[in-house]
Amino acid sequence: MMRDVAIGFEVHAQLATVTKIFCACANESGGAPNSRVCPVCLGLPGALPVLNREAVELGIRVALALESDITARSSFARKNYFYPDLPKGYQITQHRTTLATGGHVDVDVQGTRKLVGIRDIHIEEDAGKTVHAPFSKNARGSGSVGLVDMNRCGVPLVEIVSEPDISSIEEADAYLRKLYQILIYLGVTAGELHRGNVRFDTNVSIRNAVDGSLGTPCEIKNLNSFKSAGRALLFEIERQSRVLDAGGTIEHETLLWDDRAERALPMRSKEEASDYRYFPEPDLGDLVIGDDWIDFVRRFMPEPPDEHALRFRNWYGLRDDTARVLTAEPTVAIYFEDTLANLLRVLGLAPDSIVNPASRLLAISVEAREKMSVVFSEMEGISPERLPELAEVTANWVTVMVGAWVNENGVDLKTLALSCLPAARLAEVIAARVRGTVNEPAAKRLLVAAIDSSEPVDELLERLDLTQVTDASTIETLVTDVLLLHPAEVERLRAGEEKLIRFLVGQVMKHSGGKADPVLVGETLAKLLGIE
Amino acid sequence: MAATTDDIRHIAALAKLSFSDDELERLTNEMDAILNYVAQLSGAKLDGVDPAFALLRRDNVFREDRVGEMLKPDDALSNAPDRDEDFFRVPGFLPEG
Ligand SMILES: [Zn+2]
Numbered sequence: 356m357m358r359d360v361a362i363g364f365e366v367h368a369q370l371a372t373v374t375k376i377f378c379a380c381a382n383e384s385g386g387a388p389n390s391r392v393c394p395v396c397l398g399l400p401g402a403l404p405v406l407n408r409e410a411v412e413l414g415i416r417v418a419l420a421l422e423s424d425i426t427a428r429s430s431f432a433r434k435n436y437f438y439p440d441l442p443k444g445y446q447i448t449q450h451r452t453t454l455a456t457g458g459h460v461d462v463d464v465q466g467t468r469k470l471v472g473i474r475d476i477h478i479e480e481d482a483g484k485t486v487h488a489p490f491s492k493n494a495r496g497s498g499s500v501g502l503v504d505m506n507r508c509g510v511p512l513v514e515i516v517s518e519p520d521i522s523s524i525e526e527a528d529a530y531l532r533k534l535y536q537i538l539i540y541l542g543v544t545a546g547e548l549h550r551g552n553v554r555f556d557t558n559v560s561i562r563n564a565v566d567g568s569l570g571t572p573c574e575i576k577n578l579n580s581f582k583s584a585g586r587a588l589l590f591e592i593e594r595q596s597r598v599l600d601a602g603g604t605i606e607h608e609t610l611l612w613d614d615r616a617e618r619a620l621p622m623r624s625k626e627e628a629s630d631y632r633y634f635p636e637p638d639l640g641d642l643v644i645g646d647d648w649i650d651f652v653r654r655f656m657p658e659p660p661d662e663h664a665l666r667f668r669n670w671y672g673l674r675d676d677t678a679r680v681l682t683a684e685p686t687v688a689i690y691f692e693d694t695l696a697n698l699l700r701v702l703g704l705a706p707d708s709i710v711n712p713a714s715r716l717l718a719i720s721v722e723a724r725e726k727m728s729v730v731f732s733e734m735e736g737i738s739p740e741r742l743p744e745l746a747e748v749t750a751n752w753v754t755v756m757v758g759a760w761v762n763e764n765g766v767d768l769k770t771l772a773l774s775c776l777p778a779a780r781l782a783e784v785i786a787a788r789v790r791g792t793v794n795e796p797a798a799k800r801l802l803v804a805a806i807d808s809s810e811p812v813d814e815l816l817e818r819l820d821l822t823q824v825t826d827a828s829t830i831e832t833l834v835t836d837v838l839l840l841h842p843a844e845v846e847r848l849r850a851g852e853e854k855l856i857r858f859l860v861g862q863v864m865k866h867s868g869g870k871a872d873p874v875l876v877g878e879t880l881a882k883l884l885g886i887e
Numbered sequence: 888m889a890a891t892t893d894d895i896r897h898i899a900a901l902a903k904l905s906f907s908d909d910e911l912e913r914l915t916n917e918m919d920a921i922l923n924y925v926a927q928l929s930g931a932k933l934d935g936v937d938p939a940f941a942l943l944r945r946d947n948v949f950r951e952d953r954v955g956e957m958l959k960p961d962d963a964l965s966n967a968p969d970r971d972e973d974f975f976r977v978p979g980f981l982p983e984g
Contacts (some may be wrong), residue, residue: 372952378956390959390974397963409952430940437903439977486974499979502971505963630901635940643946 358599359562360592361569363474363519366534366652367512368544368554369481370413376480376511377404377447377639379588385551385809388504396480396509398443403638411545411642414478415652417513420537421473421826423458428643429477439503440483448479448514451632454642460517460537461661464529471530472518474810491495505792514544519558519572524588531555531581538684540660548580555584558593561599571605587612590619627798633811663688671695678749686769687753690778695749695783702789704741710779745789752785756802775806783812795868797821815876825872827879830863833871834879839863848884856880890918 372382377397395729416426432450458473483505507701515534521527535553541547546552575591578584595605658666660682667688668680682688691764699705757776760769772778784805788798791817803813817821824830837859838845848855855875863876888973895914899906906914960973 361937373948374952374954379950379953380957381954387960389963390973391957393955393957397958405948405950407952408949411949428946435901439975487979500971502974502975502976504974630897632901637944639946640941640946640948762890778909827980840893 358564358592358596360522360559361572362521362560362588363528363558363572364404364515364517364521364531365556365558366515366517366531367481367554368538368546370407370410370478370511370513370543372407372413372511372537374407375509376407376410376478376510378402380509384545384547384552386506388502391506391507392508396442398857399506404636405643406448406639407511410478411644413541414476414513415644416541416543416647416656417515418458418476418537419456419621419649419653419656420541421455421460421476423460423473423476425455425644425649426451426452427645429454430639430641431639432633432635432847433607435630436765438482438485439501440505440508442483442505442508445483446480447636447639449477451635453477454513454644456506460530460534461532462526462529464523464526468484469520469526469529470727471520471526474518476513476515476750479512479514481507481512483508484701491820495722496512509763519560519569520536524585524592526588527588528581531584535581536660536683540657540663540682542657542685551579554579557584557588557591559595561592561595561605571607573605573607574609575612576609576622579614583612583614586614586617590617594619611665614683626874638765648855657685660685667692667746671746673746673750677747677874678756681750681836686767686772690754690772691750691773693778693786694753694781695746695822697750697779698745701782701786702745704745707756715846740776743817747828748789749785756799757781759840760806773808775809780812787812791825792823793821794823794870794872797823815817817837819868820868822870823872824867825875827875830867830871830879831883833863834876834883837866838883845884851883890915890922894918 363829369382370376374380375396377770378392378393380393380396383391384402395404415425417423424735431448431450433445434450435445437444453475455476458476459470460473461764462469462471466582468699483503486502486504486508487499506539521530535546538544538553544552555578556576557571557578558574560570562569572749573591573595578587591610598605612619617682620867632851663685664678664682667681668675669672673681680687681691693710696705696709700709701705709741752767757771758843761771781802784798784802787793787801788795793801801812801815801821804810804819805812808815810818841859841862844855848859854860859880860876864871864873864882866875892911892915895906895918897912919966921945964973964975965973
């Protein structure tokens with residue numbers, strides 16, 4: 356039986372600060388166990404936590420992007436539980452008052468827009484990591500033991516709690532992906548799912564078919580990928596449905612997802628569940644956030660993806676689909692915008708200040724946008740049609756041509772942009788094509804050559820002899836030669852076998868060493884054969 | 888205010904401790920005495936007074952986001968009852984990430 360479900364998520368993202376949330380230990384991943392610890396994050400007696408300002412500001416970014424209400428005065432609390440990865444015996448989190456409340460994520464579910472409500476956003480500390488060690492003997496020489504690494508203890512987390520507004524697995528997937536995209540865009544997390552930088556807990560309840568009320572929700576923890584979230588939801592919806600179909604009732608349970616076994620198992624016994632005995636953290640003062648601070652964060656924070664796509668349409672006249680492809684990842688969007696700015700400069704359509712490094716450094720903040728719009732107002736000699744055309748061409752180069760190279764060579768775009776193919780260099784390659792100096796196949800060869808060597812692009816053009824042949828008489832000679840070499844094909848073409856025109860264009864291109872302008876070749880062929 | 892044996896059993900379970908019946912009874916009495924002592928506070932007149940969670944506590948005390956001194960693994964592990972190379976070694980537990 357099809358049942359209505361209500362799904363909510365708690366998304367935890369490790370914040371990309373330099374240090375931990377309450378101490379000066381480095382916030383990194385990898386490295387030797389217990390090498391990034393201090394008395395504070397080890398919970399040694401007498402050590403006191405001090406809040407990291409940057410963690411708060413990254414949290415404010417998330418709140419602003421999700422249009423949440425930032426709480427003027429929030430506080431910290433202790434969540435008490437005993438586990439080997441939590442040396443203090445409690446986690447410092449926010450409970451009674453949180454960093455922000457309300458807000459929403461604007462989700463696109465296969466073309467239909469849906470707003471998923473946000474209940475609250477809070478900041479807290481991560482716990483350590485536990486490893487099972489079946490072969491390690493404990494001090495008494497028997498029994499199973501665990502190994503604990505405290506490096507992750509105290510890594511800052513932002514937790515985003517949604518309302519149970521999600522009503523299908525597809526919506527859940529779209530919500531998680533959109534929220535993830537926003538977090539990556541804001542630069543608040545490294546976002547590497549396989550490293551556990553972003554983790555999901557979900558709660559699922561089934562709506563009563565008769566009176567429409569929501570059933571008891573069950574929680575599933577430990578979801579580390581979009582795929583495992585989808586599988587866990589399917590598992591849990593089916594499990595609850597079976598219980599209800601058999602006339603049973605759902606008991607509140609917290610389940611732990613096992614990705615390998617593809618099933619969820621109950622985690623804590625019922626009497627212990629959610630008895631965390633929260634109380635106010637006596638070692639930390641309140642967090643007071645005024646409008647000035649919020650404005651400061653807003654001014655220097657990256658543009659969220661939806662606003663970014665909208666600006667690309669408004670500023671550059673890009674089509675909606677192109678703008679969305681470019682803004683799927685900030686790396687691509689920034690690289691595109693940088694390349695386009697450089698292309699406009701190389702073509703002499705914009706002043707040099709369009710690539711002002713100071714404005715680029717701020718990437719896509721309000722600051723940078725204001726500087727860029729000044730430059731735009733100073734751009735002369737560019738027609739309203741020309742900018743969208745160049746923008747689409749640049750988008751195509753970045754996503755298709757460079758994208759293909761990146762996929763084939765297994766290099767990520769950021770690395771490429773920071774090493775062999777900075778935006779200014781890619782812009783020169785594109786300019787060679789836009790000016791008609793090279794034809795399409797030669798442009799692709801030029802791109803690869805520009806990545807492989809450090810020679811200036813104009814020298815590469817010359818050394819590789821890639822310059823397109825556009826001289827009418829040279830092309831006429833080439834075409835005449837080819838027609839003489841293929842009398843049979845010419846005869847069949849004249850008899851109506853039109854597809855042979857492509858064959859002949861190909862032969863002329865080959866004859867020219869790939870350098871002829873293919874459009875001109877087509878035109879010349881048609882003219883000499885007297886066909887339209 | 889009265890602490891029951893069930894309360895103590897519950898708190899002990901949360902702390903992963905187990906007690907004999909004699910111990911449970913003694914702890915229940917002691918806890919009851921403590922709670923009764925603290926319960927005197929509920930006699931205070933507090934109309935119009937906001938709850939205070941701490942005295943002399945300052946708001947907005949921050950650290951700048953710069954790496955400071957960290958312990959060497961040997962120092963971090965020096966008080967550990969048991970270790971395995973640079974890990975703390977603890978009795979077996981359920982996996983939880
Ligand atoms: Zn520390």
